[in-house]
Amino acid sequence: MGENTCPTCQRPLCWKDGGYYCEHCQHPVRKRAFCPDCEQALEKLNACGAASYFCPHCNELKSKSRARICFEAG
Numbered sequence: 001m002g003e004n005t006c007p008t009c010q011r012p013l014c015w016k017d018g019g020y021y022c023e024h025c026q027h028p029v030r031k032r033a034f035c036p037d038c039e040q041a042l043e044k045l046n047a048c049g050a051a052s053y054f055c056p057h058c059n060e061l062k063s064k065s066r067a068r069i070c071f072e073a074g
């Protein structure tokens with residue numbers, strides 16, 4: 001597993017109100033996944049309790065381990 005760190009201050013994020021939050025910067029941080037093949041944003045699917053990602057551009061599922069995860073202040 002990769003580290004969940006704040007894009008602004010690089011400190012570890014905590015989980016708050018259903019999302020990531022940086023206590024140092026005091027802002028919420030969104031986790032976004034991008035396609036490893038075409039760089040488009042992936043849609044997160046929750047099937048059978050396991051998260052997977054779908055790329056609308058490639059029109060296929062992408063494995064979670066290949067998805068490029070970015071954290072965005074927001």
Ligand SMILES: [Zn+2]
Nearest residue numbers: 006009022025
């Ligand atoms: Zn921060």
Ligand SMILES: [Zn+2]
Nearest residue numbers: 035038055058
């Ligand atoms: Zn794609």
